[in-house]
Amino acid sequence: MEDGIFISQEGHAKKVLKKFNMADCKPVCTLVECRTKLSKYDEGIIFEVTLISHYMEKLTMTHTKAAKRILCYIKGTLDYGLIYSSSNEFKLVGYSRKSNTGYMFYLGDIVFT
Structure with missing residues (x-):
């Protein structure tokens, strides 16, 4: 791309x-x-x-x-697959459940784990 x-x-x-x-x-x-x-x-x-x-x-x-x-x-x-678009505004954001059994991480608008 x-x-x-x-x-x-x-x-x-x-x-x-x-x-x-x-x-x-x-x-x-x-x-x-x-x-x-x-x-x-x-x-x-x-x-x-x-x-x-x-x-x-x-x-x-x-x-x-x-x-x-x-x-x-x-x-x-x-x-x-995953598309990582080019951007100067990438922000790493993570969410987890209180019990730490589930979590999600975003890089920009893309979930990667």
Whole structure:
């Protein structure tokens, strides 16, 4: 970009997709299919995809399908990233919850963590 910089993880995402033979998968626009249920024994409901790793000891077909869906979602986000426009007015601003369990930092108008 002429008036800024674009940062993405496209290269890393492509390596991950290739590693798991998913480079040619069909992209999807959501991380989880509706009514997906995840648990250690395919009982119970957990909708947070980041928890799939909690079931590594006893993976089921549901977990495997959910993991593959994540990779298909990643395939559809290869061109996502952050644009940092040039400006003389960049200001670093941070917010955190009282318990320090959540936080956000902005550089100008861009959230970066």
